[in-house]
Amino acid sequence: MVIELAIVMAKILFAVIFIVLTIGGMLSWVERRQSAMLQNRIGPNRASILGFRMLGLFHPVADGIKSIFKEDTIPAGANRILHTLAPGLAMLPVLVSFAVIPFGDTLHIGNRAIKLVIADVNVGFLFILAFSGMGIYGIFLGGWSSNNKWGLLGSMRAMAQMISYEVTLGLSLIGVIMVFGSIRLTDIVYAQGGYFFSVIPQWGIFYQPLGFILYLVAAMAESKRAPFDLTEGESEIIGFFLEYSGLKFAMFFLGEFMEIVILSAIFVTFFFGGWQVPFITAQGLMIPFTQNIIALPHLLIVGIQVLGFLAKVVILCYCQILVRWTLPRFRYDQLMRLCWKNLLPLSLLNVAITAVVIYLVR
Amino acid sequence: MIRRQRYGWWERIYLLEVLRGLWITNSYFWKNIFNRWTKRSATVHYPEQTPFISPSLRGRHRLTTWPDGKPKCVACMCCSWACPAKCIHITPEPQKTGSAEKHPQEFVIDYLRCIWCGLCVEACPYDAIYMDSPIHSICSYQKDARLDLTALLDSDYQPGKIEPHRAQRTW
Numbered sequence: 400m401v402i403e404l405a406i407v408m409a410k411i412l413f414a415v416i417f418i419v420l421t422i423g424g425m426l427s428w429v430e431r432r433q434s435a436m437l438q439n440r441i442g443p444n445r446a447s448i449l450g451f452r453m454l455g456l457f458h459p460v461a462d463g464i465k466s467i468f469k470e471d472t473i474p475a476g477a478n479r480i481l482h483t484l485a486p487g488l489a490m491l492p493v494l495v496s497f498a499v500i501p502f503g504d505t506l507h508i509g510n511r512a513i514k515l516v517i518a519d520v521n522v523g524f525l526f527i528l529a530f531s532g533m534g535i536y537g538i539f540l541g542g543w544s545s546n547n548k549w550g551l552l553g554s555m556r557a558m559a560q561m562i563s564y565e566v567t568l569g570l571s572l573i574g575v576i577m578v579f580g581s582i583r584l585t586d587i588v589y590a591q592g593g594y595f596f597s598v599i600p601q602w603g604i605f606y607q608p609l610g611f612i613l614y615l616v617a618a619m620a621e622s623k624r625a626p627f628d629l630t631e632g633e634s635e636i637i638g639f640f641l642e643y644s645g646l647k648f649a650m651f652f653l654g655e656f657m658e659i660v661i662l663s664a665i666f667v668t669f670f671f672g673g674w675q676v677p678f679i680t681a682q683g684l685m686i687p688f689t690q691n692i693i694a695l696p697h698l699l700i701v702g703i704q705v706l707g708f709l710a711k712v713v714i715l716c717y718c719q720i721l722v723r724w725t726l727p728r729f730r731y732d733q734l735m736r737l738c739w740k741n742l743l744p745l746s747l748l749n750v751a752i753t754a755v756v757i758y759l760v761r
Numbered sequence: 762m763i764r765r766q767r768y769g770w771w772e773r774i775y776l777l778e779v780l781r782g783l784w785i786t787n788s789y790f791w792k793n794i795f796n797r798w799t800k801r802s803a804t805v806h807y808p809e810q811t812p813f814i815s816p817s818l819r820g821r822h823r824l825t826t827w828p829d830g831k832p833k834c835v836a837c838m839c840c841s842w843a844c845p846a847k848c849i850h851i852t853p854e855p856q857k858t859g860s861a862e863k864h865p866q867e868f869v870i871d872y873l874r875c876i877w878c879g880l881c882v883e884a885c886p887y888d889a890i891y892m893d894s895p896i897h898s899i900c901s902y903q904k905d906a907r908l909d910l911t912a913l914l915d916s917d918y919q920p921g922k923i924e925p926h927r928a929q930r931t932w
Contacts, residue, residue: 436793437786441804612776725786726779 410517414497418664418709423657426716428459430656433717434724462649469645474546477642481544486643486650489537492530493657499523500664501585503674503705504681507697515674515705516585523584524576527665528569531621534658535561538630538639541651545642553638556731557623557630563738564620564627570746571613574753575669578606588673592680598687600677603670609749611670613742618666619722620738622658626726627734663715667708671715676707819879821894822870822908823916832914833889834868835861843884848874868913872906 428443432455435442446457473482500523503515520526535558542554576582579590593601604611620627631638640651667673678685683695729737772778793802805812814820824832836853854866882892894916912918 433790436790439789439793439802441802441806721783721787721790722779725782 406511406513407517410513410515414500414502414517415494418502418712419494419497419657419660422660422713422716423653424459424463426656426659426720427462427652428456429716430720430723431455431458433720437721437724466646466649471645471647472642474642476546478544478546481540482642483647485537485541485544486647486654487537488540489534490650490654490657491537492533493654493661496527496530496661497664499526499584500661500668501588501673502664502708503701506701514585515701519583519585521583524572524582527584528565528572531568532565534621537654541643542639542641547642549637550639550641553630553636553641557639560623560627560630560734561621563735564617564742567613567617567738567742567746568621570743570750571610571617572669573746573750574607574610575603577750577753577757578603584668584673588668588675591672592675594677600672600675602672602675607670607749607753609745610753613746613749614666614669616737616742618662619719620734622662622719623655624659624719625723626729628723629728629731629734632728659716659719660712663712663719664708666715667711671711674704674708676704679703679707816893819877819892821872821892821916822881822913823891823894824868824910824913825889825891826914831859832865832868832910833887834865835887835889836863836865837886839884839886840881840890843880845878845880846874846876848872848876849881865910868910870908870913872908873903 432442434440442455443458444452444455446452446455446461448457473479498517499520501514501516501519506513506515538557538561539554542550542552542557575587579587581587581590587603591600591602595601595605599605623630629636631640640648643651678687679695679700680692681700682692683700684693685691686693824834826832834851836851838851838853841847841849841851848871850867850869850871851865852867853863856862856864877892879892881890908918
């Protein structure tokens with residue numbers, strides 16, 4: 400009992416501290432540095448410890464220390480409880496979503512089988528959608544409780560956008576669910592282990608290219624970043640976190656970066672084969688076009704698979720930041736038109752086509 | 762009237778053009794990562810590196826001197842009158858020796874008001890004031906922005922001098 404609990408705690412620590420918080424924290428550096436590289440700039444490189452600058456890697460640390468020691472203002476007439484609660488409510492669903500995402504195969508140590516997923520629930524798909532919907536509460540309460548009409552308007556804008564795109568978000572994943580026939584995420588990852596023509600891995604993106612694009616667009620809109628960042632618009636319109644300062648603002652900000660990580664992880668799980676690394680099977684390295692298998696130790700295989708998952712997540716984070724620094728912002732009517740008149744019909748079409756194809760194939 | 766250009770079907774799909782844009786930014790990223798020592802970025806790390814300054818830069822004021830070190834200024838107040846920002850404050854003092862009747866006892870330029878127009882240089886009948894110091898003054902505090910006679914005679918004087926950072930690496 401105690402050992403089971405310790406294993407679960409270790410998994411939570413690994414997933415939350417190592418994957419989400421570390422990558423999320425690093426992303427605040429990556430984003431500034433990557434955008435600088437994209438735009439022929441140099442980027443932040445001044446923060447140093449004893450003269451060591453480490454390519455500006457200390458900037459997230461400096462930002463964290465700064466935001467901890469900044470004054471935390473609560474505006475007059477604000478609802479103090481909700482104002483304090485909102486950043487947590489915005490961050491919590493992001494962290495909780497990671498519970499159902501499998502980040503590795505079953506690990507056998509001794510006679511104990513450890514599934515490398517925090518909670519292997521059989522409704523993982525619904526769990527993720529439910530908690531991404533929960534994210535609206537933090538944003539709306541943040542805007543409403545600060546007793547500021549601009550904050551309220553910003554949160555209304557954010558709500559309208561997120562609720563609109565949630566429809567597409569769910570519908571675009573339905574296709575994957577239909578193909579793999581399960582809403583348990585570990586089953587979905589296992590189902591992506593095969594190969595087309597014994598070379599191309601059977602990942603969701605090859606079954607559902609349209610669903611992938613639809614989910615990509617909807618997920619980016621859901622994470623409220625450019626080109627869909629008119630809910631916050633860092634440089635000019637601010638939005639729902641107008642009245643936040645210090646650590647609470649940092650929590651909203653970090654929550655946004657963690658949301659990138661989570662979305663990448665969901666992407667990887669549904670469309671890029673989760674922890675499946677091509678030609679690495681449970682027994683060892685499989686040589687393409689043959690059935691020969693070079694045996695590898697079990698721990699090494701699981702390590703490669705976890706690293707493969709992390710690598711996929713990091714590459715997708717890179718792509719999301721690349722999109723954020725390439726595309727200009729949508730106008731609000733363009734945003735809504737894109738959602739309701741283009742993405743929603745396409746996602747319905749995708750579901751219909753998938754259903755017909757599955758009916759014909761079977 | 763400029764007619765708005767109609768987009769073709771290629772642009773209206775939007776996704777393909779998005780991919781083209783992503784390809785461009787992505788290629789810039791990797792070029793900058795791998796060629797980071799070849800200087801693509803125009804950024805100059807200012808206190809550590811000095812940018813190229815053109816000799817014709819209209820820089821900070823400099824008071825010229827005679828060979829014996831005395832300022833050429835005769836405190837005629839022409840520059841003070843010409844200054845549209847009224848930032849030159851001269852306190853003249855009668856002079857017994859020398860060719861001129863007066864010399865400046867105090868000569869203060871308030872750089873928070875100066876608009877760098879150069880009219881003082883044009884107004885001066887004795888070529889006593891130039892704007893050729895290759896310096897954009899940096900001042901940390903408001904009190905440092907008012908330069909007096911000794912500072913203006915020294916073209917290398919920097920009011921709030923920023924110490925160069927210990928690390929000289931730019932990366």
